[in-house]
Amino acid sequence: MTVITSNDGRTSQISARRKTVLEIEGLGVSLRNGRQLLPIVTDVSFSIAQGEAVALVGESGCGKSITASAIMGLPPDDAVVTGVIKLNGTVISGLGPRERRKFCGRHMGFIFQEPMTALHPTLTIGRQMTDALRHNLGLDRAEAVQRAAQLLDRVGIPRAHDILKGYVHELSGGMRQRVMIALAISCGPSLIIADEPTTALDVTIQAQVLDLLEDMRVELDLAMLFISHDLEVVGDFCDKTVVMYAGDLVECGRSADVVRDAAHPYARGLIDAIPAHNETRTRLTPILGSVPPIGAWPAGCRFAPRCQRADQQCELRPSLTDVGATTVRCWHPIAKKTSS
Numbered sequence: 001m002t003v004i005t006s007n008d009g010r011t012s013q014i015s016a017r018r019k020t021v022l023e024i025e026g027l028g029v030s031l032r033n034g035r036q037l038l039p040i041v042t043d044v045s046f047s048i049a050q051g052e053a054v055a056l057v058g059e060s061g062c063g064k065s066i067t068a069s070a071i072m073g074l075p076p077d078d079a080v081v082t083g084v085i086k087l088n089g090t091v092i093s094g095l096g097p098r099e100r101r102k103f104c105g106r107h108m109g110f111i112f113q114e115p116m117t118a119l120h121p122t123l124t125i126g127r128q129m130t131d132a133l134r135h136n137l138g139l140d141r142a143e144a145v146q147r148a149a150q151l152l153d154r155v156g157i158p159r160a161h162d163i164l165k166g167y168v169h170e171l172s173g174g175m176r177q178r179v180m181i182a183l184a185i186s187c188g189p190s191l192i193i194a195d196e197p198t199t200a201l202d203v204t205i206q207a208q209v210l211d212l213l214e215d216m217r218v219e220l221d222l223a224m225l226f227i228s229h230d231l232e233v234v235g236d237f238c239d240k241t242v243v244m245y246a247g248d249l250v251e252c253g254r255s256a257d258v259v260r261d262a263a264h265p266y267a268r269g270l271i272d273a274i275p276a277h278n279e280t281r282t283r284l285t286p287i288l289g290s291v292p293p294i295g296a297w298p299a300g301c302r303f304a305p306r307c308q309r310a311d312q313q314c315e316l317r318p319s320l321t322d323v324g325a326t327t328v329r330c331w332h333p334i335a336k337k338t339s340s
């Protein structure tokens with residue numbers, strides 16, 4: 001068993017023998033554009049073990065949410081998804097839509113950035129929770145109501161029976177996100193996918209929601225895919241980090257290694273933009289330029305037009321290689337800092 005202690009002294013234990021919950025191999029998502037296919041995500045592979053949190057990070061438009069939607073089986077209507085997605089050993093990418101919904105309803109929970117769009121505005125919170133419990137777990141109405149109230153209580157919502165009779169617009173942003181978390185864990189999933197779960201909340205509420213998510217992960221031994229812009233949060237909260245750029249996985253490894261010692265110039269640029277990791281500079285270093293839109297990616301390294309290390313070799317597409325403790329898609333990775 002490996003014991004990892006994070007900066008704030010919290011300790012998480014990850015066993016090499018822990019069951020793999022999610023395995024993604026060569027995931028690709030393309031959009032139909034007339035008779036052509038336009039890639040939005042290409043060749044993404046990673047896995048998440050029981051009790052492990054994996055962060056998916058990258059600038060806006062890099063393909064984080066599309067990757068999550070493909071795993072959830074909810075990609076855009078005109079998308080084509082390729083590659084293999086396995087959940088608890090079952091190849092869910094090979095299931096028909098009904099079978100997949102049924103399987104994922106039991107094994108996967110979702111938390112989105114904006115609960116107002118994920119929760120139904122005209123159905124009571126109780127109806128939405130009990131429908132999921134009755135459908136996925138076969139509970140009768142009374143059992144489902146009791147379980148829903150227990151779940152709300154568990155996520156720190158007082159007066160659970162009153163809240164069950166209310167509607168989502170009657171709740172504050174933090175309370176709505178707690179309801180989303182209660183719904184996400186309601187059917188006893190092994191995987192939670194959280195897409196920017198705290199971005200829409202103010203800072204103090206963000207911290208409370210993150211603490212709740214962490215408690216749930218530890219208590220229920222959940223695998224978690226955590227999508228975020230906030231690398232500082234990711235470093236503390238997640239065991240592993242996957243960095244995406246323009247639909248590509250460009251670096252992955254243990255969060256501590258990625259945050260301390262990223263080798264991909266893009267990943268290093270994201271980390272250098274975090275104030276706490278920029279002690280040596282008086283000004284933060286932004287990554288110049290912006291993510292190219294889909295359909296306008298360079299054929300070789302997609303980051304090359306923004307990269308100060310780029311040369312002719314970068315006109316060819318780099319493959320993933322191990323550089324020190326992380327895996328990197330780059331012809332000219334940054335040398336690792338001296339180990340501390």
Ligand SMILES: Nc1ncnc2c1ncn2[C@@H]1O[C@H](COP(=O)(O)OP(=O)(O)OP(=O)(O)O)[C@@H](O)[C@H]1O
Pocket residue numbers: 031040058059060061062063064065066067076293294
């Ligand atoms: N339904 C869709 N139809 C066409 N293009 C889409 C669709 N959804 C996403 N895209 C495009 O796919 C790319 C990746 O989008 P995605 O939403 O996955 O980005 P993201 O990394 O989650 O960004 P953000 O941090 O802003 O949420 C973007 O260029 C986006 O415009």
Ligand SMILES: [Mg+2]
Pocket residue numbers: 064065066195
């Ligand atoms: Mg997104």
